[in-house]
Amino acid sequence: MTHKIPATVITGFLGAGKTTLIRNLLADAGGRRIALIINEFGDLGVDGDVLRACAGTACREEDIVELTNGCICCTVADDFIPTMTKLLERDEKPDHIVIETSGLALPQPLVAAFNWPGIRERVTVDGVVTVIDTAAVAAGRFADDEARVAAQRAADDSLDHDNPLEELFEDQIRAADLVILNKADLVDEAALDGVRTQVEREAGRKLPILTAEGGKLPADVLIGLQAGTEQLIAGRRSHHEIHHADGHEHDHEDFDSFLVELGSVASREALEDALRTVIAQYDILRLKGFASIKGKPMRLQVQAVGNRIDSYFDRPAAQGEGTRLVVIGLHDRLDDAARKAITAHLETLTICAAA
Numbered sequence: 001m002t003h004k005i006p007a008t009v010i011t012g013f014l015g016a017g018k019t020t021l022i023r024n025l026l027a028d029a030g031g032r033r034i035a036l037i038i039n040e041f042g043d044l045g046v047d048g049d050v051l052r053a054c055a056g057t058a059c060r061e062e063d064i065v066e067l068t069n070g071c072i073c074c075t076v077a078d079d080f081i082p083t084m085t086k087l088l089e090r091d092e093k094p095d096h097i098v099i100e101t102s103g104l105a106l107p108q109p110l111v112a113a114f115n116w117p118g119i120r121e122r123v124t125v126d127g128v129v130t131v132i133d134t135a136a137v138a139a140g141r142f143a144d145d146e147a148r149v150a151a152q153r154a155a156d157d158s159l160d161h162d163n164p165l166e167e168l169f170e171d172q173i174r175a176a177d178l179v180i181l182n183k184a185d186l187v188d189e190a191a192l193d194g195v196r197t198q199v200e201r202e203a204g205r206k207l208p209i210l211t212a213e214g215g216k217l218p219a220d221v222l223i224g225l226q227a228g229t230e231q232l233i234a235g236r237r238s239h240h241e242i243h244h245a246d247g248h249e250h251d252h253e254d255f256d257s258f259l260v261e262l263g264s265v266a267s268r269e270a271l272e273d274a275l276r277t278v279i280a281q282y283d284i285l286r287l288k289g290f291a292s293i294k295g296k297p298m299r300l301q302v303q304a305v306g307n308r309i310d311s312y313f314d315r316p317a318a319q320g321e322g323t324r325l326v327v328i329g330l331h332d333r334l335d336d337a338a339r340k341a342i343t344a345h346l347e348t349l350t351i352c353a354a355a
């Protein structure tokens, strides 16, 4: 039998810590040559930028492929399969493939694609690793508001699920071979135990659940699971598969993203304050990108998950580089008026246009 290249699928909601976990994995690859396939929601390619910056012997720049034509679960045939085929046709094959799905992706269609002829003979899914933002789950961000659900069901009893965040949370856990309760530094023991119990309940089967801070786990824990998940995935169906057995296309209509482009902004503090305001006002789920700050020779990387904002200067700013931020939220909360208002609010910070 020919050797199959193992592939690890890293999934988890927006901002759970997938890219951070992969950075650590690359730093601890133990001589393996890893190819990375990255898919993200929004047009900016922040994850690719972050991961390319730490490319080294484990993963060279040419081993990082970004899939930018939408969520990987919806572009399996057009994007993922051709990318994978090209990767497998290279003379120098990787020892391991790591796939970071977008935070909004259902892992099931992606994993099922490993059964396609031409793929199944050459690659196997070593494991699906689901990264959880423990603090967000503990804060109830993925829980249905029971009163609202009851009201919606009373109005339409054919409704399957009401909260798209909760549905994705459950689907990503159902697909898992290993769950990582990340951001353990932000919660106490009791909250951690509560989230563990919630995950066990959603999984409905025994599976390993580990805790992590900053996505730090030994590479040997994350890879080498040898799960062969492509053969198991039919038994781990998503809400969508259960409720649309007719082949109805899954889409991401509950979520939206748009790009804000500005020149240099007055200060880091002013930017963070303004972001805090718009995030709260429009329930923004995720905001990330790069900012040019007046008088600073370095580029500021900005990462917001809900109302939690991290920022750090990551590399020298290039000539004329402005500020570019991708904003991701619920479709209902990001209509045209909201987009204009968010952009206008952030534009008040701009002190000079990008060259």
Ligand SMILES: Nc1nc2c(ncn2[C@@H]2O[C@H](COP(=O)(O)OP(=O)(O)OP(=O)(O)O)[C@@H](O)[C@H]2O)c(=O)[nH]1
Residues within 6 Å of the ligand: 012, 013, 014, 015, 016, 017, 018, 019, 020, 021, 040, 047, 102, 103, 182, 183, 184, 185, 186, 212, 213, 214, 215, 286, 303, 304, 305, 310
């Ligand atoms: N406090 C804390 N922050 C973390 C941890 N892991 C990641 N973060 C931060 O959370 C933010 C999002 O992390 P990412 O690794 O980009 O998350 P992601 O899942 O790749 O995000 P998307 O690709 O947008 O879905 C960044 O600011 C990270 O520094 C952790 O364990 N604790």
